[in-house]
Every structure is written in C-alpha cells, then in structure tokens.
Amino acid sequence: MRTILQGSLLPPPPIKLSHSSLLFSPSHSHYSNLKFTTKSSPSPPTITMASIKVHGVPMSTATMRVLAALYEKDLDFELIPVDMRAGAHKQEPFVSLNPFGQIPALQDGDLTLFESRAITEYIADEYSEKGEKLMCPGCNKVKAITKVWLNVEGQQFDPIASKIAFERIFKGMFGMTTDPAAVQELEGKLVRVLDIYEARLSKSEFLACDCFTLADLHHLPVIHYLMGTDSKTLFESRPKVAEWVKKITARPAWAKVVDLQKQ
Amino acid sequence: MAGIKVHGVPISTTTMRVLATLYEKGLDFELVPVDMKGGAHKQEPLISLNPFGQIPALLDGDLTLFESRAITEYIAEEYSDKGEKLLCQGCKKLKAITKVWLQVEGQQFDPIASKLAYERVFKGMLGMTTDPAAAEELEAKLVKVLDIYEARLSKSPFLAGDCFTLADLHHLPIIYYLMGTESKKLFESRPKVSEWIKKITARPAWVKVLNLQKK
Numbered sequence: 353m354r355t356i357l358q359g360s361l362l363p364p365p366p367i368k369l370s371h372s373s374l375l376f377s378p379s380h381s382h383y384s385n386l387k388f389t390t391k392s393s394p395s396p397p398t399i400t401m402a403s404i405k406v407h408g409v410p411m412s413t414a415t416m417r418v419l420a421a422l423y424e425k426d427l428d429f430e431l432i433p434v435d436m437r438a439g440a441h442k443q444e445p446f447v448s449l450n451p452f453g454q455i456p457a458l459q460d461g462d463l464t465l466f467e468s469r470a471i472t473e474y475i476a477d478e479y480s481e482k483g484e485k486l487m488c489p490g491c492n493k494v495k496a497i498t499k500v501w502l503n504v505e506g507q508q509f510d511p512i513a514s515k516i517a518f519e520r521i522f523k524g525m526f527g528m529t530t531d532p533a534a535v536q537e538l539e540g541k542l543v544r545v546l547d548i549y550e551a552r553l554s555k556s557e558f559l560a561c562d563c564f565t566l567a568d569l570h571h572l573p574v575i576h577y578l579m580g581t582d583s584k585t586l587f588e589s590r591p592k593v594a595e596w597v598k599k600i601t602a603r604p605a606w607a608k609v610v611d612l613q614k615q
Numbered sequence: 616m617a618g619i620k621v622h623g624v625p626i627s628t629t630t631m632r633v634l635a636t637l638y639e640k641g642l643d644f645e646l647v648p649v650d651m652k653g654g655a656h657k658q659e660p661l662i663s664l665n666p667f668g669q670i671p672a673l674l675d676g677d678l679t680l681f682e683s684r685a686i687t688e689y690i691a692e693e694y695s696d697k698g699e700k701l702l703c704q705g706c707k708k709l710k711a712i713t714k715v716w717l718q719v720e721g722q723q724f725d726p727i728a729s730k731l732a733y734e735r736v737f738k739g740m741l742g743m744t745t746d747p748a749a750a751e752e753l754e755a756k757l758v759k760v761l762d763i764y765e766a767r768l769s770k771s772p773f774l775a776g777d778c779f780t781l782a783d784l785h786h787l788p789i790i791y792y793l794m795g796t797e798s799k800k801l802f803e804s805r806p807k808v809s810e811w812i813k814k815i816t817a818r819p820a821w822v823k824v825l826n827l828q829k830k
Binding site (some may be wrong): 451463469482499511545552594 | 677678681688689695700714715719722723760
C-alpha cells in the first residue's frame with residue numbers, strides 16, 4: 353500500500369539501526385536459537401510507502417540475500433528491523449509471518465513469504481521484466497541448469513560455508529570462541545566443493561550460464577563474510593573462483609546491501 | 616529406448632524422489648543402476664554426470680542434470696502437460712507459496728530427518744550401530760518442525776495448498792524410511808501430519824517406486 357504525502361511519493365525514511373539492536377541471525381539452526389534478554393531498543397518510525405516489506409536486519413545473511421535480489425531488480429521496499437536481541441523473531445507478530453521464527457520474511461501486498469531462496473525466486477519471477485535478469489534466458493532445459501546450481505548452493509555449499517561463518521564470525525559476536533578443529537574439518541569439506549566450482553567456472557562465466565543469476569547471488573552473503581576471515585585463502589587460491597567472487601561482489605546492487613550495514 | 620535415463624538405485628532416497636516424479640508424470644524412463652559398493656558414483660563415467668559424486672543424475676536428450684530437487688522441478692515444468700500436476704495451478708501467489716514449502720523441505724526438514732534416517736536405518740545397512748543420543752537429539756529438533764507442519768496442515772490439505780505438489784513429494788523417501796522405525800511415533804502422534812502421510816504414501820506413483828525396491 354502506498355501512502356501519498358502532500359501529493360507526492362516520498363522515498364522511505366532511512367533505516368536507522370543502533371548498534372545494540374543489530375544482531376546477526378543466519379538461518380543456521382543453533383544460531384537462531386540464541387536469544388538475548390537486554391532491553392529492546394525502540395523501533396524506528398515506519399511510514400508505509402512500498403508494497404514490499406522485508407522483515408529482517410542488514411547483517412543477516414538470509415536477509416542480505418533478499419535485499420540483493422530487490423536491489424538487482426531496482427524495486428522499492430521497506431526494511432522493517434527485527435529486534436533479534438529481544439527475541440522478536442521467536443514471538444508474535446513475527447512468527448505469524450514465519451512459523452520457523454527466522455528472518456527474513458517478505459510481504460508483498462497480501463502475500464507473505466519466508467525462506468530467503470523462495471523469496472528471491474519469487475522476486476525474480478514476479479518482477480522478471482524489471483531491472484537485472486536473474487535467470488538464464490531460454491527454454492526449460494536452460495532453466496534446469498540454473499535449478500541445478502541453485503540446489504548446489506543450498507545443499508552443497510551453504511551447509512558447510514555458513515557453519516564456517518558461524519565459527520569464525522558470529523560466535524565471536526555472541527561472546528563464544530571459534531573451535532579451530534571444527535573450522536579445519538569444515539574447510540576440508542569446503543575445498544572439495546570449491547574445486548568443483550573451479551572446474552565449473554573454467555567452462556562457464558557464471559555458475560549456471562554466461563549470465564549472472566540467482567545461483568550466483570545466493571552465495572554473496574556468506575562469501576562476503578568469509579572473505580573477511582582467514583578462510584578467504586580457500587577462495588583466493590582458486591583463480592576462476594577468485595575471479596567470480598570479484599565479479600559478483602563488485603555488482604552495484606551488492607554494494608548497496610553492504611552499505612546498509614554501515615548505516 | 617527411453618529418452619530419459621536416471622542413474623541411481625531404488626533404495627537411495629534422492630533417486631526415489633526423482634522416480635516418484637517420473638511415475639507421477641507417467642513418463643517412460645530407464646533406471647541405470649550405479650554400483651555404489653564399488654564406488655562407481657565417485658569415478659568416471661558418473662562423475663562427468665555429477666561432479667559431486669552423488670546419485671541420481673538424469674539425462675534427457677542432451678541435457679544432464681543432478682541434485683534431485685532440481686531434477687524434479689525440471690520434470691514438473693518440462694512435462695507440465697503430462698500426468699499429474701505437481702505444481703499448484705493458478706496465480707503467481709500460489710506458485711510462490713509452493714516455493715516456500717519446497718525450501719522448508721530442503722532447509723528445515725531434510726537436514727534433520729535425513730540424519731535421523733541415517734542413524735536409524737542406513738548405519739545398520741553399513742554394519743554400524745545407531746547412536747541413541749544422536750537420534751534423540753535429532754528427534755527433539757524434528758518435533759519442532761513437525762509441530763509447524765501440524766499447524767500448517769490444519770489450514771490446508773497439502774503443504775502448499777489444496778493440491779499435492781513437489782513440496783509434499785520431496786518428503787516421501789525419508790518419511791517412508793522413518794515410518795519403518797521407532798521414529799514413526801513422531802508422525803503418528805500428530806493427527807494432521809499423520810493424515811497427510813497416509814494420503815501421500817498411498818499415491819499409486821509412490822507404490823511403483825517401492826515396487827522397484829522389491830525387484
């Protein structure tokens with residue numbers, strides 16, 4: 353629903369998030385069970401401007417995945433912060449949006465969605481004529497290859513990589529310490545996946561085809577975090593993977609997502 | 616000779632997911648067995664079909680696919696006019712909700728349930744023993760997911776809505792195995808979940824998949 357003020361559409365107010373209300377929460381199961389009992393900070397005023405609302409926080413990998421897709425498509429949206437520290441994601445009204453109690457949730461008119469990869473696919477389909485194409489052009493057979501690599505990200509890459517990000521980054525945010533043995537074991541698994549990526553990217557400019565698709569985009573948040581840690585060597589030591597990481601992280605839409613974290 | 620070839624084995628949950636879809640669609644196909652014991656899935660020629668060294672892989676003409684959930688979606692779309700509809704008909708909203716529950720199976724249900732099936736069923740096949748503490752921990756996580764399913768299925772007969780879709784189908788192989796173990800009580804104690812399982816496991820296409828195991 354658009355609210356028209358003084359006869360013109362105003363851009364949504366900038367989302368101001370104070371440090372204390374920022375809490376990363378990946379879809380990672382034991383991470384999202386962590387709760388904090390500090391007093392929740394007041395939520396910023398929201399004016400309903402855009403028909404698309406995203407409930408999440410800019411530091412969350414799953415939220416970032418959705419924001420990236422929205423920016424690629426150049427769509428207006430409102431980011432509604434969720435007070436993770438106060439456990440808002442595990443309570444009403446949020447659990448009515450996502451019964452699994454995880455961010456993000458997206459509302460578009462009367463449609464409510466959760467699971468970041470369902471949301472991005474919906475955005476790519478529903479707004480296929482807007483902004484960047486996020487699917488390989490062509491028939492079902494070409495589309496099918498994109499589905500393969502979408503599943504590779506969700507089933508082969510993310511289960512390992514998001515655990516590494518948890519160990520190296522998010523545990524620290526919660527006052528826990530990295531388990532080096534766990535990291536080593538996980539990295540041992542990730543390199544096997546990255547070797548396959550190296551071979552794939554020697555044959556194709558992006559994972560699914562010669563254009564950037566959701567299959568590439570879905571990797572951005574976790575890769576972004578890992579490239580800020582010692583694990584970056586795994587990516588940097590593989591020339592095609594390194595080139596691909598540079599390309600996808602240089603996209604203007606991605607830069608906007610990262611900028612949101614700085615506000 | 617069938618145009619569609621599936622490289623896999625009938626007891627593999629991921630292969631079963633693909634076979635169920637092919638049977639739902641009434642499509643001809645050839646199941647090309649893979650010698651798992653001999654490690655064939657980790658070597659050529661199979662590794663050229665799936666670099667991750669896992670079954671199944673599917674060939675349709677000159678198209679090669681892997682990842683069972685990519686394969687089933689391809690089949691449902693490419694052959695949308697054949698056999699059973701496996702995606703809700705109608706507006707984009709319904710399509711989007713199907714995508715949500717497809718992800719729920721792949722991201723919330725399967726990571727837990729497949730580990731539980733491994734503990735209770737597949738370890739035994741490999742001469743290993745179930746770790747009861749691990750099974751218990753996995754079951755504690757699974758019940759939280761099943762409680763959400765119970766609430767969902769109180770509002771609609773199938774996960775995505777009023778029709779059977781891939782979002783339901785993708786659950787069949789793991790649920791089938793767990794229903795043959797003491798973990799079945801988690802499903803049986805939830806009336807809507809239980810009713811849903813009875814419905815989806817009674818489908819003729821699923822029965823055909825199980826029959827393949829008996830050969």
